[in-house]
Amino acid sequence: MxxxxxxxxxxxQVIAHEVTKPRETKxxxxxxxxxxxxxxxxxxxxxxFVFFILGGIEALLMRLQLAVPNNTxxxxxxxxxxxxxxxxxxxxxxxxxxxxxxxxYFVPLMIGARDMAFPRLNALSxxxxxxxxxxxxxxxxxxxxxxGWWSYPPLSSILYxxxxxxxxxxxxxxxxGLSSLVGAINFFATIVNMRAPxxxxxxxPLFVWSILIYAILLIIALPVxxxxxxxxxxxxxxxxxxxxxxxxxxxxLWQHLFWFFGHPEVYIMILPGFGMISEIIPVFSRKxxxxxxxxxxxxxxxxxxxxxxxxxxxFASPLPVVVMGFFMxxxxxxxIPTGVKIFNWIATLWRGSIVMTTSLYxxxxxxxxxxxxxITGVFLAIFPIDWQLNDTYFVVAHFHYVLMGGAVFTVxxxxxxxxxxxxxxxxxxxxxxxxxxxMFWGFNMTFFVQHALGLSGMPRRVxxxxxxxxxxxxxxxxxxxxxxxxxxxxxxxxxxxRSLKTGAIAGPDxxxxxxxxxxxxxxxxxxxxxxxxxxxxxxxxxxIRRQIERDTGVTQKTGGSEQFARx
Amino acid sequence: xxxxxxxxxxxxxxxxxxxxxxxxxxxxxxxxxxxxxxLYLIVLYIAAxxxxxxxxxxxxxxxxxxxxxxxxxxxxxxxxxxEIGWTxxxxxxxVILTTITFIKLPSIINPPNSGANGLTLTGGxxxxxxxxxVPPNGKSLVxxxxxxxxxxxxxxxxxxxSDPYSSKVAYSYQEMYVPANTTIVLHIQSLDVIHSWWVPSxxxxxxxxxxxxxxxxxxxxxxxxxxxxxxxxxxGRLHAAMTxxxxxxxxxxxxxxxxxxxxxxxxxxxxxxxxxxELIASGNLTANLS
Numbered sequence: 050m051x052x053x054x055x056x057x058x059x060x061x062q063v064i065a066h067e068v069t070k071p072r073e074t075k076x077x078x079x080x081x082x083x084x085x086x087x088x089x090x091x092x093x094x095x096x097x098f099v100f101f102i103l104g105g106i107e108a109l110l111m112r113l114q115l116a117v118p119n120n121t122x123x124x125x126x127x128x129x130x131x132x133x134x135x136x137x138x139x140x141x142x143x144x145x146x147x148x149x150x151x152x153x154y155f156v157p158l159m160i161g162a163r164d165m166a167f168p169r170l171n172a173l174s175x176x177x178x179x180x181x182x183x184x185x186x187x188x189x190x191x192x193x194x195x196x197g198w199w200s201y202p203p204l205s206s207i208l209y210x211x212x213x214x215x216x217x218x219x220x221x222x223x224x225x226g227l228s229s230l231v232g233a234i235n236f237f238a239t240i241v242n243m244r245a246p247x248x249x250x251x252x253x254p255l256f257v258w259s260i261l262i263y264a265i266l267l268i269i270a271l272p273v274x275x276x277x278x279x280x281x282x283x284x285x286x287x288x289x290x291x292x293x294x295x296x297x298x299x300x301x302l303w304q305h306l307f308w309f310f311g312h313p314e315v316y317i318m319i320l321p322g323f324g325m326i327s328e329i330i331p332v333f334s335r336k337x338x339x340x341x342x343x344x345x346x347x348x349x350x351x352x353x354x355x356x357x358x359x360x361x362x363x364f365a366s367p368l369p370v371v372v373m374g375f376f377m378x379x380x381x382x383x384x385i386p387t388g389v390k391i392f393n394w395i396a397t398l399w400r401g402s403i404v405m406t407t408s409l410y411x412x413x414x415x416x417x418x419x420x421x422x423x424i425t426g427v428f429l430a431i432f433p434i435d436w437q438l439n440d441t442y443f444v445v446a447h448f449h450y451v452l453m454g455g456a457v458f459t460v461x462x463x464x465x466x467x468x469x470x471x472x473x474x475x476x477x478x479x480x481x482x483x484x485x486x487x488m489f490w491g492f493n494m495t496f497f498v499q500h501a502l503g504l505s506g507m508p509r510r511v512x513x514x515x516x517x518x519x520x521x522x523x524x525x526x527x528x529x530x531x532x533x534x535x536x537x538x539x540x541x542x543x544x545x546x547r548s549l550k551t552g553a554i555a556g557p558d559x560x561x562x563x564x565x566x567x568x569x570x571x572x573x574x575x576x577x578x579x580x581x582x583x584x585x586x587x588x589x590x591x592x593i594r595r596q597i598e599r600d601t602g603v604t605q606k607t608g609g610s611e612q613f614a615r616x
Numbered sequence: 617x618x619x620x621x622x623x624x625x626x627x628x629x630x631x632x633x634x635x636x637x638x639x640x641x642x643x644x645x646x647x648x649x650x651x652x653x654x655l656y657l658i659v660l661y662i663a664a665x666x667x668x669x670x671x672x673x674x675x676x677x678x679x680x681x682x683x684x685x686x687x688x689x690x691x692x693x694x695x696x697x698x699e700i701g702w703t704x705x706x707x708x709x710x711v712i713l714t715t716i717t718f719i720k721l722p723s724i725i726n727p728p729n730s731g732a733n734g735l736t737l738t739g740g741x742x743x744x745x746x747x748x749x750v751p752p753n754g755k756s757l758v759x760x761x762x763x764x765x766x767x768x769x770x771x772x773x774x775x776x777x778s779d780p781y782s783s784k785v786a787y788s789y790q791e792m793y794v795p796a797n798t799t800i801v802l803h804i805q806s807l808d809v810i811h812s813w814w815v816p817s818x819x820x821x822x823x824x825x826x827x828x829x830x831x832x833x834x835x836x837x838x839x840x841x842x843x844x845x846x847x848x849x850x851x852g853r854l855h856a857a858m859t860x861x862x863x864x865x866x867x868x869x870x871x872x873x874x875x876x877x878x879x880x881x882x883x884x885x886x887x888x889x890x891x892x893x894e895l896i897a898s899g900n901l902t903a904n905l906s
Contacts, residue, residue, distance in 0.1 A: 125853040132850075197850050203826060204809040204852060209765075294827030300810060301825060334681070335689035343699045365812055365821050365848075367828045369747070370725065377717070381710040388706045389699065391670065396698070398677040400690040405682060413678050420670050424663045427710075431717050433724045434656050436820020437641040437649075440812060440848040505637040506816040508848040511856035518844065519637070 084168035090154030104138035128512035129195035136198030158566035161245025181224030188217035202292035259324025274310035308359035322459030334401030347386035380430035407481030411462035422450030443503025474552030488537030494530025645817030731797030763811030815845030
């Protein structure tokens with residue numbers, strides 16, 4: 050306002066205006082229009098858990114069908130639809146986005162930022178995911194896809210899968226792919242640009258490291274599958290023949306493109322889980338993480354190698370032996386950084402003072418399970434052995450040990466760890482430990498015998514099997530186990546809802562955490578932090594507690610975790 | 617809960633067949649399956665040691681270092697020597713596994729000669745193909761396998777690849793008949809979607825990809841044995857019904873079966889031809905030009 054302008058106005062000046070009351074905060078419109086990373090994170094977590102339950106129900110239906118030989122509970126058509134829906138849901142609508150959900154909520158908090166770099170783009174990511182899920186699940190009302198989550202042509206071509214369900218699958222890949230891609234760019238920009246003062250790359254929390262690598266892998270891998278499904282779409286409807294063997298196309302091209310995306314996808318799904326474990330184990334061991342640099346470096350090496358191992362999904366396909374040898378060696382190499390992580394986690398527990406919380410139970414359970422998945426992965430990497438085991442229940446067992454361990458057990462560990470930050474209340478530990486033990490035994494009962502099923506010659510994706518071939522007992526054990534596992538999951542779901550009202554008040558830092566999310570109140574205010582401290586190590590909160598102890602001479606206790614220690 | 621576990625445990629113990637292949641893949645039908653089995657066993661022993669060491673260390677540390685009164689966590693940030701140690705250790709194990717695999721590989725992918733008591737094969741063809749397995753003397757019985765929704769078809773003997781119908785070879789569906797102690801080379805194709813040929817006791821699986829021919833081999837020695845297998849790649853709704861049986865006969869029995877099968881096929885074709893003529897004559901079928 051120029052001085053001339055003010056001079057012309059009468060003094061004193063009264064400008065009358067309507068008074069609008071501040072809006073009520075609990076309106077649903079606020080959730081739909083929000084660009085707050087915490088609200089988006091919560092919506093991500095709720096939506097992906099809904100899909101987790103749906104995918105779980107699909108799995109239980111399949112297990113029911115396989116409980117006894119020659120079962121007629123589910124038709125072959127519906128069985129193929131169920132296996133396609135289960136795989137697609139768990140991968141594209143649960144594991145990948147649930148990591149984005151935790152990332153959304155905690156990356157800005159852990160790096161001391163007030164929001165993501167592009168808040169509106171962040172909202173777009175979420176809504177694209179929701180619409181991808183809706184497009185896919187609406188196919189239930191006409192004809193769901195039945196060519197599997199890998200959708201190999203020619204089976205997925207218009208000739209053999211004429212229904213629109215296959216197109217719904219293609220659009221799901223496009224929409225969720227766009228959602229993840231936009232989200233990945235956002236994570237990358239946030240982590241690179243918005244870290245607290247003093248937080249160099251050597252002081253970045255390991256969970257944030259894993260989300261950074263997750264984002265980079267998504268940016269590299271997703272365009273490939275987007276191109277592949279577009280080619281499939283034009284093959285199906287617009288007269289191209291990329292994958293059509295009757296017109297000089299190649300079904301093998303799809304396999305290469307799909308698995309070039311598909312294997313990095315596995316690490317996209319488990320690296321953030323590794324990141325959570327690298328945060329949780331030091332907190333409850335009351336020790337610094339063992340080998341911070343080794344773990345961060347291992348994350349990068351795994352991501353690099355993840356781009357070079359896709360051929361191990363194709364050992365039964367027409368590939369030259371030399372190529373199979375290459376993919377065997379690259380798959381072997383990836384076992385080294387993965388092993389390094391496991392050794393570092395165990396070394397972090399070693400000589401610690403371990404507080405046995407539910408979160409730690411799930412973290413240790415994850416390592417116990419994942420070790421088995423890693424070992425069976427070495428069997429499958431040896432291509433002559435894979436010729437026997439590929440496409441059998443051994444593989445089903447292997448990747449459930451990797452992904453249920455690497456994603457579900459880590460997500461549950463993260464849930465018990467961060468629930469107090471999100472809601473301000475602690476979850477019930479007794480119920481949580483029950484949930485853990487029921488899930489752990491249910492999981493092993495379901496999937497351990499599946500190794501034996503595969504070794505006895507049972508292929509995957511069969512809707513039924515004859516009696517008297519030695520598969521019946523294993524299948525029955527597996528089915529009973531799957532319901533025990535489901536019960537364990539249900540206990541945590543109950544715990545989540547119950548603790549919203551009845552949980553103990555957590556306070557800002559119930560666990561004596563190491564990272565900045567514990568510096569703010571629980572739940573954090575909209576702006577996250579009024580003051581952002583200068584970061585001097587990987588464990589800024591521990592530094593802050595020590596500072597206060599030095600300055601005031603009062604030992605810093607916490608709101609919660611001591612009660613779980615057996616002292 | 618406990619009762620269920622006890623009943624299941626008891627049923628497992630009482631049924632020894634339930635324990636078959638609990639820890640190892642099927643084998644015993646053919647040298648390649650046996651070689652995969654022994655390679656698997658070596659890996660299994662190494663894996664068992666690694667499993668015991670890692671899980672042991674994990675559970676020991678969780679058990680031993682629980683928070684106790686007065687216990688203080690050791691503030692260790694890392695140990696470079698240890699990091700290098702377990703990285704190199706893991707690498708060494710993998711080098712060993714690679715070496716063992718490549719030592720075992722020839723016995724899995726290269727077929728041996730047919731046995732002396734096998735089918736007498738004439739005119740060893742030394743194929744120029746780099747992917748088709750060929751025994752050292754070049755003599756093998758070729759069987760062409762064609763996968764289609766939802767059945768396997770087998771065409772026996774030379775000429776099966778060019779045109780199985782005009783070369784008048786014997787063929788059969790679902791059940792394959794093979795002579796014992798004879799090196800069988802399989803040429804695998806698909807007519808529609810991707811299938812995967814797999815008879816666990818006779819070796820690993822090979823995809824049947826439309827537009828490609830893939831190869832594998834086996835050499836069965838147990839006369840009278842019947843091996844089960846089934847399609848291992850999702851090929852549509854009745855994927856589970858796409859089974860395969862391989863029956864091993866003596867070479868003489870097999871020759872006899874081929875002759876009989878050819879005669880049966882010829883008789884069937886004659887019947888169809890007669891029926892066709894009748895239908896055309898009665899006006900129920902329109903004759904085409906041929």
